[in-house]
Every structure is written in structure tokens, then in C-alpha cells.
Amino acid sequence: MINRFLRHIKEGFYGVGRHSAMSVSSASAVTITLLLISIFLVVTSNLEKITSKIENSVKISVIVSYDFEAQEDLDRIDSQIKNIAGVKLVTFSDKEMEFDFYINSFPEEERVIFEPYRSENPMHHAFYVEVNEGSMLQEIASKISAIEGVEKTNYGGESSTMLVNALATTRQGGFILVIALSLLAIYLVQNTIKLTIFARSNEIWIMRNVGAKNGYIRAPFVVEGIIIGMLGAIIPILTTIFAYIYLYNKLGGKLLSGIFVLIPPHPFVLYISCILLAVGIGVGFIGSFFSVTKYLRWKR
């Protein structure tokens, strides 16, 4: 069993060596595919992290109407908000706190201008609502707006929705590109294996004649395809590891401003490398499997 396994591995390496030029060209196709997959994964993973961070940090501010400032109204609104599914935390902020918050947003020397208004505070009482899922912001905000006594609700929803949409578009476009490139890589691996099949047709003929099972005949070619896939994954893996760590350190782990925090390299690059290796092996396996299966099916 072990001997047989080793024999298939050995034959697989022979095959790669026998058509080194074709093997290199198929491996290059795998390399280009995997480099693009790597860029795609790094970009989308980081965008997703940024988006979810923004989504989760956004709160809904609920402005209470002047006509519903009595304590019982505030208690009712508070409990009604808390009863909405998906609400994580509700914090009350009375109009004095709101006033302080507002004037504190100005430089200290200008704040004095607003002090005369404190006795006739024009601010509203407010609730700040945190939600479990960023994607539920819009739905929860509209439910809160329907509560009696709520004048209006605000959330930074539009910008985060735009970001989510942009991410979805990027993901779709990238996905199509990756699928197309994977198919091309599979096709090239398939053709390389076809050459090996022709080079070894005499051996295959003998195997068939003495009654070797199709699985036995197929194994070394599949090994060869997997080796090509693995060879194709080397450069993308190394590029991902070194380029991401370099960029992360160069940018100090942040993009543009503190809001855009990048995913730390460890163990992120390790996960990406594993995915790249798995895709490389998968592409090599599928390409070679198709090629040899087609040949074996064609011959009885």
C-alpha cells in the first residue's frame, strides 16, 4: 500500500519533469490565478472588517418630541424601544446632557455664547440605541420612528449602507474574475496532463491489458496535477506573506485614518496561505482528473 502510494508520487514527479516547459506554463497560470485570489481575499477581508466595525459602532439617536417629556412617556418609549428585536442597549440622555454635549462640540471660548440658552433649553430628550447587527439599523430605526412620542431618528446608515454595497459589488466582480481564471488554469493543467498521457500511452496500454483498475492508472496523473497546483501556489503564498506584512508595517496597521484598521498579519496571512494552497491543489486535481478520466472513458 505504502509502496504503491510512493510509486504514484514518484511517477507524478517524473511527469512534471518530463514536460517541464508545459508544467511551468500551467503552474504560471495557477500562480496568476492565485495572486488575484490573494489580492481579492486580502481586500475583501479588510473591507469586511472595516464595514462591520463601522456598522457596529453606529448608534441610532432617538429624538423625543417636546409633547412627550413626562417621565411616564419617557419610560414607555424606553420600554417600547427595548422590546424591539435586535436592540442591544438603550441609553437615555436628557436635554441638559444633550445641551452640554452640543456646546462641548465648540471650542471653549465660544461656548459662553450658548450659556444664555440653558434656561430655555431648546434641546430634546434623546435615547441612544445600539443594535446587534449593523445590517438591521435601517429596520430598527423605522420601527422606533413609529413609536408615539418619537420626533425623529438619526443614524449614519447611508454611508455604511454604501460601503456594504460597494463591498458586495467588489466581491461579485472579483468572484467572477477568480472563477474565470480558475477555469483557465484548470484547462491548462488538463492540457499538460494530456501530454503526459500521450507520452505514457504505451505504459497505460500495458496497464490496461494486464487489468490495472482505472483508479490505479489515474493516480500518478492526478498526483502530477496536484504537484503543478502546489508549485503554482508557492509564489502567491510568499508574496501574500511578505507583501502583507510589509504593507501592514509600512502603514502602521491603519489606512487613511484610525477608522480603517487593517487585520493584523498573524494569523491572517496563514489563513490566506492555506486557502491559496488548497485552491492550487484543487485546480491541479480537477484539471488532471478531468483529463485522465476523459481518456479512460474514451477507451474501454
Next chain:
Amino acid sequence: MIELKDAVKAYKNGVKALNGVNLTIHQGEFVYIIGPTGSGKSTLIKLLDGEEIPSKGSVIVAGINVGKLKHSKVPIYRRNIGVVFQDYRLLERKTVFENIAYALEVIDAPKNIIRRRVREVMNLVGLDDKGNAFPSELSGGQQQRVAIARAIANKPKVLIADEPTGNLDPTKSDEIMVLLEKINREENTTILMVTHDEALVNKHQKRTIVLESGVIVADTFQGGYFKHD
């Protein structure tokens, strides 16, 4: 052992290679198949080793209906059939021993059995001292012996020899013939030999089946080369 009932083989291009062949060959028989080019000899071999399926009728070998075999079962069935061709088809980068052992390795035979059986067949074909030689170091006759040894290594019930002496001079052809007779006798292997060698058929007389245009035109147990006019 081998039974063809109204076997017809028509190819997709319209060529009818076999046209209603009825044939019975018993275990341990030695049979010549002769006939001109295009008479259906190669198709008959392909039907017997499962490479082709009959368009009509049936081909039964060792109790197995070959035409009804599933694609995945063909390899197992083929272990019953040994095939030898005119052009030997040996693996050039393997030694004589390795070439013969290869036939047993690919069907997952245990190593000790492989070693024992390879020595046995090397002795049978008279190549005991050539185990480490490569095919390129052997004469045509010796290469054909290796091919025969490989074909009988896993003790097939039937050995099909397609023009095994086609590339050999009369002396070497005679030696191969003697070897096949020995295998037929000692291993009780049923042998079907396709040949054009009139002298050989006349010298080693056996049951002779004559094919022409896809039909059997003669089946004589007296033997001898038969020309159909």
C-alpha cells in the same frame, strides 16, 4: 471457455467487421485464427479482451458476458486474458524482470508472490539469465518471450497472440511456437493465435479457424493453412 453467438460488430463508420460469428473454444485448446487483412481478426480480439462490445449477439469468456460488462469491471475481467502483439510493447526503461513484475504490481499482487511468479515465468520462457537486461539489449525473439512472460504472469485463462512471430525469422518463429505450445500444455492456458505464417501453421498443425469478410469460412480440426477461393 470462449463462446460467440451470432456475434456482429458494426462500427460507427458503417464497416461491418464481424457478421454473425458463431464459435466455441474449449479450455486448454490451441487455435489459429487466419484470414486476409480486413477479415475481422483484430475485431475478434477486441471483442474478446473487452475493448469493443458486440453490436448484436453475445461474447462469453470464462462464463462472463463481455459485452454486458460495466466499464469499471473491464479491468478485473481483463485479468483473465493475456495479450501478446507483434511489436512486443515492452517498457524500455525497465529491466526484463521489472517488465514482467509490472504486470503483477499493477494488480496489487504481494511482493513475495511477484518475485516467485516472475522467476517461474522467466524459467518457462527460457530467460532465467536475462532478468537484469534491458529490452534494447535483447534480440527480437527474446523480447517477444518477455512479452509472452508478462502476458502469462498473472495466469490468465486465455492467451491471445496477435501475429506474435510477425517480426521474427523462421527459426525464431519456430522457437516462439514451441514456447506457446509449452505454455498451452504446462499452464493449461487456452491459446488463440492470429497469424499469416503459412509455414508455421502447416508445421504445428492445430485447429484452424478461417475468417473472411467478417464470417467464419472454415473451421478445421485437422489443421494446416487453408486458402479460401
